[in-house]
Amino acid sequence: MLKLTQIHKSFGKEEILRGISLEIPRGSRCCIVGPSGTGKSVLLKIILGLLKQDRGEVIFDGVATSNFGHKEWHALMQRIGLVFQGAALFDSIPIWENVGLRFLEEGKMTKNAIREQVAASLERVRLSPDIMDKSPAELSGGMQKRVGIARAIIHQPRYVFYDEPTTGLDPVSAGAVDELIFELSDSQDQTSVIVTHDLISVRKIATQVVMLQGGKVVFDGEKAAFWGAEEEAVQAFLRRAN
Ligand SMILES: Nc1ncnc2c1ncn2[C@@H]1O[C@H](COP(=O)(O)OP(=O)(O)OP(=O)(O)O)[C@@H](O)[C@H]1O
Ligand SMILES: [Mg+2]
Numbered sequence: 032m033l034k035l036t037q038i039h040k041s042f043g044k045e046e047i048l049r050g051i052s053l054e055i056p057r058g059s060r061c062c063i064v065g066p067s068g069t070g071k072s073v074l075l076k077i078i079l080g081l082l083k084q085d086r087g088e089v090i091f092d093g094v095a096t097s098n099f100g101h102k103e104w105h106a107l108m109q110r111i112g113l114v115f116q117g118a119a120l121f122d123s124i125p126i127w128e129n130v131g132l133r134f135l136e137e138g139k140m141t142k143n144a145i146r147e148q149v150a151a152s153l154e155r156v157r158l159s160p161d162i163m164d165k166s167p168a169e170l171s172g173g174m175q176k177r178v179g180i181a182r183a184i185i186h187q188p189r190y191v192f193y194d195e196p197t198t199g200l201d202p203v204s205a206g207a208v209d210e211l212i213f214e215l216s217d218s219q220d221q222t223s224v225i226v227t228h229d230l231i232s233v234r235k236i237a238t239q240v241v242m243l244q245g246g247k248v249v250f251d252g253e254k255a256a257f258w259g260a261e262e263e264a265v266q267a268f269l270r271r272a273n
Contacts (some may be wrong), residue, residue, distance in 0.1 A: 032056050033078070033190065034220065038087035040073060049246035051087070055239065060216050060223045061066050062233045062254075065243035066268065071226045072116075074243070075194055078224075080104050091190070112183035112191040116198065118175035120167040120182075126153075127163040130182045153178075156211055168222040173204030180211060184219070193225045197232050208271070209235045230272050233257070242268065249270065 033055040040048040047070040055061045058164060063071050074084040079088050088095045091107060099107070120129045128135060131145040132150055140148075150160035156177040167175055177198065183191055193194060196212065197205035214238045216223045227233060233240060233254065240257040244252040249264040250257060257265065 032092060033101050033224070035074075036088045036090070036092040038074065038077060039085045040070070040077060040082070040087070041085060043197045046138050047246055048077075048084070051243070051246075051248055053241060053248065053251060055222060058216070058220060059238045060212065060225065061239040061241060062237040063224065063241045063243065064228070064230070064233060064268070067228075068241050068247060069243045070192060071243055074190060075226055077226070079192065080107075090244075105157075110189045112186070112188035114183045114191065114193040114196055116178050116194040118167070118172070118179040120175055120178060122167050125164050126170075126178055127168055129167065130178060130185055132182060133186060134200060143183070148185055149181075150259070152181040155184065155215065156181045171204070173200055173207060176200060176204070176208055177211065178207075179217075184215060184221075187219060189221060191223050193223065193227075195229075196225060197226060197227065197229045202231075205229065205232070205241075212236050228234060230269075244268070 035051055035053045038048050038051040051074060065071055065178060077084045088097055089163065096107065098208040119258065127146055127149045130149045134140050134145045134148060147161060153160050153162070158174065158177050158181065162170065170178065185257065193212065197208050200208060209232050212223060212225065215221060225232070225236065240250065240252065240254050241248060244264050249262055250260055258269065
């Protein structure tokens with residue numbers, strides 16, 4: 032389980048997060064939604080240790096991260112996969128090196144062993160291993176996104192974080208990415224956290240919906256309850272989205 036307790040974060044005088052508390056149970060697909068600029072990406076960065084909160088705790092499986100050093104973060108990252116906004120692939124290296132990046136950096140495996148892992152990871156995202164030696168620029172946007180997911184899950188992480196996974200994709204490719212997120216979390220017992228603007232995705236994949244606004248959690252509950260929620264902030268958000 033991932034738990035957040037009273038996370039606060041300001042930049043200068045601007046208070047972005049004003050006490051975020053959440054529990055994301057194991058196996059959930061938690062979609063984090065909310066208006067632009069409410070701090071969704073900031074929250075994601077705090078969870079992943081890329082930004083430091085002013086107050087509050089991020090607790091992974093009972094272990095708080097606020098006093099982590101480099102070594103502890105490194106160990107935790109073995110259990111985490113991150114799918115960046117955009118595909119964020121390196122154009123100058125082939126697909127297999129993009130997907131196998133973490134193993135290449137560790138330097139513990141042979142090239143052939145890494146290529147085998149890459150092939151398996153590509154298959155998990157329904158891409159043919161035949162594309163391994165292509166360059167990212169040779170693939171469509173939807174395929175690049177899948178490659179980004181293959182890279183994030185190559186080490187079979189317990190937690191996978193997605194920042195805007197369907198933004199910029201056509202509806203068909205976006206739907207395929209949604210299906211993939213769904214399948215991966217089901218088949219690999221992953222906990223997924225998806226920051227998204229895309230309410231079609233939320234409808235398809237979420238087990239839990241969290242809405243942030245004004246630095247606070249204004250909704251946290253099951254998907255079915257979100258569309259019928261009485262909170263004015265939720266209703267206004269859904270009206271604007273339609
Ligand atoms: N490193 C930073 N330094 C100063 N201000 C920042 C920094 N990072 C984010 N902010 C500010 O924090 C606020 C929240 O930003 P954030 O990117 O988390 O919004 P968001 O909810 O992800 O929006 P979007 O839906 O548009 O992606 C913004 O006002 C932004 O300008
Ligand atoms: Mg963002």
